[in-house]
Amino acid sequence: MMQTLVEKLENVKAEMDGHVLVVTMNRPKALNALNNQTLDELQAVFDMAAQDAEIYGVIITGEGRGFVAGADIVQMEPYKSEQGRDYAGYAQATFNKIEALPKPVIAAVNGFALGGGCELALSCDIRIASEKAVFGQPEVTLGIIPCFGGTQRLPRLIGAGLAKEMIYTGKHIDAQTALSYGLVNKVVPAEELLDAAKALMADILKVSPVAIKYAKLSINKGADMDLMNGLEVEKDLVGLCFATEDKEVGMHAFLKKQKPVFR
Incomplete structure (x- = not known):
């Protein structure tokens, strides 16, 4: 089942490391921006992860300089009201699958986690950031609001005041600021990121x-x-x-x- 799915993936990579599924966002030329195809592939990967008893946990990271730099604005620009609402609903459903997966999910945030990328990280159980990671919810600079879960998950995680500051200003924050906000659990050197995520997952998988x-x-x-x-x-x-x-x-x-x- 997994091999068949992996062969069909283009914008997402999925590889097993023991019993841990490592999911890599793989549109580096677009800083891994989320379009419909990427969301389709993420849904398929997490449906498979939910059903495969050999998968005990999942790590999500990004290829290149981005974790996920946001939603695909080229795709969104022509949308009107109902199309925008439907797109938000589909992305929310994708992230809801990640949040509801009955297995631990760690975000290993390697670079830009903006807009939908920050919201993707929020849907994971735990976030570890590279020193090069950058977080933000810049949707207001585009005339819209975070709509992949950001207005709901971010204040639940870091409190309403800090979440409103991030969302209202649209400004980016660095990894150390994200750590001080409680947005991430720890910050590690870039070259140690994936190993740190795997080590934490190994600790989790020792228990029941x-x-x-x-x-x-x-x-x-x-x-x-x-x-x-x-x-x-x-x-x-x-x-x-x-x-x-x-x-x-x-x-x-x-x-x-x-x-x-x-x-």
Whole structure:
């Protein structure tokens, strides 16, 4: 299944590194800008990642100087109201797939992450940035607003004040500023970026995959609820955890003072 899909991809590359799928945005001449074909390919890759039991986690990065420099303005320029709304809806659906993947997703942001590129990074669980990374939501300079999830995910991540400053000014911020905002988890030298992402993923994959899946679901669902309803979701999901082999393995190993080996 994967090999058949990989052979069809043009704007996205997908390669396995052990049990980790490394997805590389691959339109370097356009700084990996998002057009319909790129979104189609991203959707196909993440549909495959959701179904393939040999894929335990996903890392997204970019080819060349860009992570993703935004949506494709050449494609968008002639759009009128309904076309613009539909395009936003399709991109949102793509990023929703990434956010909802029941496996960890790390963005290894190598360069420009502007507009839709910043929004792509926001849909991932964790963001690691190269020292060369640049973030921004410059849509207001084009007479529109962030519409691939930026007005919703960015303030949830870094707070309304900083998100409004980024969105209202359209200005770019460097990697260290993104770190101070809480937009990224860490900043590393450019040549160490992919290795750092793989090392973090390796740490994540040492623990229970069932627990990771339900923790991600609980965090994501709870973000849209008040505290009391979020706590109910947490209780329901830990109840499911208690019925799994992973719980038996983990607790047995703890009591025996051994390292758990999860399947």
